[in-house]
Amino acid sequence: MKVITEAVQFKADSKLIDYIEEKLAKLDKLSDRIISAKVKLRLENSGQVKDKVVEVSLNVPGDHLFAKSISKTFETATDDAVKALGRQLKKFKARYAH
Numbered sequence: 181m182k183v184i185t186e187a188v189q190f191k192a193d194s195k196l197i198d199y200i201e202e203k204l205a206k207l208d209k210l211s212d213r214i215i216s217a218k219v220k221l222r223l224e225n226s227g228q229v230k231d232k233v234v235e236v237s238l239n240v241p242g243d244h245l246f247a248k249s250i251s252k253t254f255e256t257a258t259d260d261a262v263k264a265l266g267r268q269l270k271k272f273k274a275r276y277a278h
Contacts (some may be wrong), residue, residue: 218237
C-alpha cells in the first residue's frame, strides 16, 4: 500500500511519519486490496487541549474509506483512526465476500 502523508502548516518529523506508516501497515493484514492511504495531519486552533487532527482516507477498489480523529497527540489520533478504518474494512470485506 502506498501511503501519502500531508502535514498542513507544519513539518511532521520522520518519527511521526514512520509511526503512521507502521500503524497503517497493520490494515494490510486485514485486506490486501488497499491501493493507497492518504493521511492529512493538522492542528486545530480551537484553544482546546485536543487539537491534533488526523484524517485518513483509504482507496480500495470500488470505494473510499475515511476516518477522522481528534486527540491530544497525533499518535493517539492515528490509533483511533486506524481502529475505525479496521472496523470499516471488516464491514467492507463482509459486504464483498460473496
